[in-house]
Amino acid sequence: MPQSAPTIGLVSLGCPKALVDSERIITRLRAQGYQLSADYDGADLVIVNTCGFLETARDESLEAIGEALAENGKVVVTGCLGAEAELILDKHPGVLAITGPHQYEAVMQAVHAHLPPKHDPKLDLVPAAGMRLTPRHYAYVKISEGCNNRCSFCIIPALRGDLASRPINAVLKEAENLVTAGVKELLIISQDTSAYGLDLKYAESRWKGRSVPAKFQTLCEELGQMGVWVRLHYVYPYPHVDEVIPLMAEGKILPYLDIPFQHASPSVLKAMRRPANQERLLDRIAQWRLLCPELTLRSSFIVGFPGETEEDYEALLNFVEEAAIDRAGCFKYENVAGAASASLPDHVDEEVKQERWEGFMALQTELAHARGDDMLGRRTTVLIDRFDEESGRFEARTKADAPEIDGVVFVRPAPQMKIGEFVEVVITDAEGHELYGEAAAF
Numbered sequence: 001m002p003q004s005a006p007t008i009g010l011v012s013l014g015c016p017k018a019l020v021d022s023e024r025i026i027t028r029l030r031a032q033g034y035q036l037s038a039d040y041d042g043a044d045l046v047i048v049n050t051c052g053f054l055e056t057a058r059d060e061s062l063e064a065i066g067e068a069l070a071e072n073g074k075v076v077v078t079g080c081l082g083a084e085a086e087l088i089l090d091k092h093p094g095v096l097a098i099t100g101p102h103q104y105e106a107v108m109q110a111v112h113a114h115l116p117p118k119h120d121p122k123l124d125l126v127p128a129a130g131m132r133l134t135p136r137h138y139a140y141v142k143i144s145e146g147c148n149n150r151c152s153f154c155i156i157p158a159l160r161g162d163l164a165s166r167p168i169n170a171v172l173k174e175a176e177n178l179v180t181a182g183v184k185e186l187l188i189i190s191q192d193t194s195a196y197g198l199d200l201k202y203a204e205s206r207w208k209g210r211s212v213p214a215k216f217q218t219l220c221e222e223l224g225q226m227g228v229w230v231r232l233h234y235v236y237p238y239p240h241v242d243e244v245i246p247l248m249a250e251g252k253i254l255p256y257l258d259i260p261f262q263h264a265s266p267s268v269l270k271a272m273r274r275p276a277n278q279e280r281l282l283d284r285i286a287q288w289r290l291l292c293p294e295l296t297l298r299s300s301f302i303v304g305f306p307g308e309t310e311e312d313y314e315a316l317l318n319f320v321e322e323a324a325i326d327r328a329g330c331f332k333y334e335n336v337a338g339a340a341s342a343s344l345p346d347h348v349d350e351e352v353k354q355e356r357w358e359g360f361m362a363l364q365t366e367l368a369h370a371r372g373d374d375m376l377g378r379r380t381t382v383l384i385d386r387f388d389e390e391s392g393r394f395e396a397r398t399k400a401d402a403p404e405i406d407g408v409v410f411v412r413p414a415p416q417m418k419i420g421e422f423v424e425v426v427i428t429d430a431e432g433h434e435l436y437g438e439a440a441a442f
């Protein structure tokens, strides 16, 4: 009887960037003949990919490590919190190894040391697109690591270092492999997508017999030729972002921008040390919408930042309303160990933060309902993500909705409707960002 292959469990916490790291780890594990297990019992060893961004995420990561130790016993830790080995060892001295974010080699070494691979040449065959944790039809593509900004509430640059962009031909090759493997939507991620290539001084590399520069605009143009949905996340409103709006208007890339504005009051933005000048932003957004009326703006905001006054908070609400931010997330400010903002004066009381958060969410719900009502009766293209047993409908997304974070369309099943396919639907009902649709008659 052949000995069964060593089996790994993986717990992936955190943002889409961490998810990409998990996907890369899985790709390497599968390439080396490891099997994957969906539960602790079936695994010989568990990798916990942690998040260390906010205090709550750190607690969640520490809890996940504890659970994996209790349930399985053999645990390798990686990811952002891995940069703080002492903290982890203090709570969980039993972990086998700790590695930091995107240290794939170190993760593999730790796995080899505690669970050596079994040689099986058949398992060395990995699809060119790698192994993904996302459904087959969409995939995250990470174009750079790290960040050159120094926002006062953030420790990502300390954890992940300065901006390090991937060569443009490597990014395009990965994207092309994914499209060849059947991916219909590419989600472009990094800490600062619009700064892509700055560290490389926009170095050119060979792609399809041409020299192409590692520039945000070029990347969008090239991706826009791949015939799939291309969605941009974590874009800062640097002036050159204006140049990609025509690509959106022409249907080359999705008319969607995820810009984490975080606030709108100049004094709070200054205290946050946010990148990109937000002056005249409302004018620029109006201009973008003029060029591309379909544009969806998604953003995230922080309320209760140290020093935030009632006027600052009102300025934030006014901005969200005037800019007509289509999808908005909101967090209450939390101190992060090691972040400069923790030592700023005038921290806001927890009750005030809560009130402001509730006020923000009430406005966001109101805006979401107006957007939803606006969609009633419209015909639109959706991408089907999954079948929802509870409602007996397919769950799909419009161009305006990124997976996991935005809205969904529940579509009544019809012949030939399949997961991972684009379908034309008519919106028949709306409850905020939850829409209901029927296949459109041709």
Ligand code: SF4
Pocket: 147, 148, 149, 150, 151, 154, 155, 156, 157, 191, 192, 275
């Ligand atoms: S842009 Fe600011 S918040 Fe985003 S990763 Fe860089 S430092 Fe952190």
